[in-house]
Amino acid sequence: MPQICTICTHQKADKINEAIVAGQSLRGIAEQYGTSATSLGRHKSHISGVLIKANKIKEIAKADTLLEQITDLKNKAMSILEKAEQGDDLRIALLAIKEARGCLEVLGKLAGELEGRDNNTIINIIMP
Numbered sequence: 001m002p003q004i005c006t007i008c009t010h011q012k013a014d015k016i017n018e019a020i021v022a023g024q025s026l027r028g029i030a031e032q033y034g035t036s037a038t039s040l041g042r043h044k045s046h047i048s049g050v051l052i053k054a055n056k057i058k059e060i061a062k063a064d065t066l067l068e069q070i071t072d073l074k075n076k077a078m079s080i081l082e083k084a085e086q087g088d089d090l091r092i093a094l095l096a097i098k099e100a101r102g103c104l105e106v107l108g109k110l111a112g113e114l115e116g117r118d119n120n121t122i123i124n125i126i127m128p
Helices: 013-021 026-033 037-086 090-110
Strands: 114-117 120-123
Touching (some): 026 037
Antiparallel strands (some): 114 120
16 A cells, blocks of 8 residues: 655645745755655655646746736727827827737737747738
């Protein structure tokens, strides 16, 4: 019968996992949480896949936030463009177009729809 991991059942297992992910020394973590470096080493080896997935999830969450922020900026630029067009303010309209284009370019790159090569951007447009 396999042994139960003492770190997985530890009251502060989440904090211990965060410390491991942050790269803190196992000896330091052991001292802080009253465990052994050996048990932390065993724990780290059997949860390494889980920790890698957790880091990827954090990266995806950050990317989602970035995507939302860029989308918000694009929407604001489009709103300013609309107001500038209604007021015949061509200078502001052109600035808004430039900003909206920049946001769309970043969104396209994030979505993999734009490919950059040697400072030139290749745009793939699929027409129905």
